[in-house]
Amino acid sequence: MSIDVLKIKLKENNINGAFLFCGDDEYTKDYYSTQIKKLTTAVLPEFNHIILDAKNDSVNELSATFNTFPFMSENKLIELKKLDIPKLSEKEAIEYAEVISSIPEYCTLLMLYRIGELEYKQTSGKSKNKGISDLFSAIKKNGIIVEFKTPETSKLLSWVIRHFKNEGIFIDNNIANYLIEYCGSDLYTLSGEIDKLCNYCENKSVSKKDIELVCCPNVTYQAFDLTRAMIEKDYNKALKIFGNLQLYKTEPTIILGTISKLLSDMLIIKAGMDCNISTKNIAYKSGISEWIIKKYTAFLQNQTNDFLRFASGVCLEADSKMKSSGQETYSILEMLIIRISTYE
Numbered sequence: 001m002s003i004d005v006l007k008i009k010l011k012e013n014n015i016n017g018a019f020l021f022c023g024d025d026e027y028t029k030d031y032y033s034t035q036i037k038k039l040t041t042a043v044l045p046e047f048n049h050i051i052l053d054a055k056n057d058s059v060n061e062l063s064a065t066f067n068t069f070p071f072m073s074e075n076k077l078i079e080l081k082k083l084d085i086p087k088l089s090e091k092e093a094i095e096y097a098e099v100i101s102s103i104p105e106y107c108t109l110l111m112l113y114r115i116g117e118l119e120y121k122q123t124s125g126k127s128k129n130k131g132i133s134d135l136f137s138a139i140k141k142n143g144i145i146v147e148f149k150t151p152e153t154s155k156l157l158s159w160v161i162r163h164f165k166n167e168g169i170f171i172d173n174n175i176a177n178y179l180i181e182y183c184g185s186d187l188y189t190l191s192g193e194i195d196k197l198c199n200y201c202e203n204k205s206v207s208k209k210d211i212e213l214v215c216c217p218n219v220t221y222q223a224f225d226l227t228r229a230m231i232e233k234d235y236n237k238a239l240k241i242f243g244n245l246q247l248y249k250t251e252p253t254i255i256l257g258t259i260s261k262l263l264s265d266m267l268i269i270k271a272g273m274d275c276n277i278s279t280k281n282i283a284y285k286s287g288i289s290e291w292i293i294k295k296y297t298a299f300l301q302n303q304t305n306d307f308l309r310f311a312s313g314v315c316l317e318a319d320s321k322m323k324s325s326g327q328e329t330y331s332i333l334e335m336l337i338i339r340i341s342t343y344e
Helices: 003-011 026-041 059-066 090-101 120-124 130-141 152-165 173-184 185-202 206-216 219-231 234-249 252-274 277-284 288-301 306-326 327-341
Strands: 017-023 049-053 076-081 107-112 144-150
Touching: 003 026, 003 144, 017 026, 017 130, 026 107, 026 144, 026 185, 049 059, 049 234, 049 288, 059 076, 059 090, 090 130, 120 130, 120 144, 130 144, 144 234, 152 173, 173 206, 173 219, 173 288, 185 206, 206 234, 206 306, 219 234, 219 252, 219 306, 219 327, 234 327, 252 277, 252 288, 252 306, 252 327
Parallel strands: 017 107, 017 144, 049 076, 076 107
Antiparallel strands: none
């Protein structure tokens, strides 16, 4: 369900019922869960904020908690944690569905799932377990399910610019895009880096140099520079970037996984370019952001599919070696850099 519906509910102080939050955007997820807690536990939170652990507390205990009135308040909040919905039997799921269907008007049930804890679309799409379908239906009928996704580039850009503006700092679109590229799209990370930049820049505008001086580049950004250097056969630059990743003790499997993903995206973009598909359509069909496609397009013009497939194959070999051999993992990555950078 749309986050806009959630905003309306909170604006109208309509906080009764069930709220299930999941998805990749932890920052916005935490923001709205905090708003719900503020609205429901303003009075005597020690009595009106109950936390249940589904691993230890049964569905009957959830039902009993529903049936207990708030203490000197109009509302009470119940947080239900660690309910592993995909692993529920049909009988268990139906029991939870029945209890949630009877949630009183004075109760707010909050179920918050961190990244990877609940794949809503995948789980709700299962047809074998009718109980799980009934459970999701009960939550939606008596509340709301919101899957918080990482914001699209345009919304993320607006979010970054707005945060700087609130602090009296100017940042133009190109520099804001660079900040996202340099630091990643995680809102918690960006929020921290924005705070650092605001303190550093004071009342002036933000420049690319400021970002590079103050902010921490994310692994994806450095891995992109490393991948590009290898593709452009700039062996010395590739080794320099790799040395920096080693210096900060970046996990080799993360470096390899990121390079592999970047090469996979490049193969998709290159195939689209060869078929004269527009940037917009490549983005629509592949799920890759338009700004990333535009960034890759310039240097992929002179690359062949054979070379990109070779580079991807080298990554697969390196992955196999990391998993099966006793060879030092950084050495495996260094050999990968040599093989791709010296390809003819």
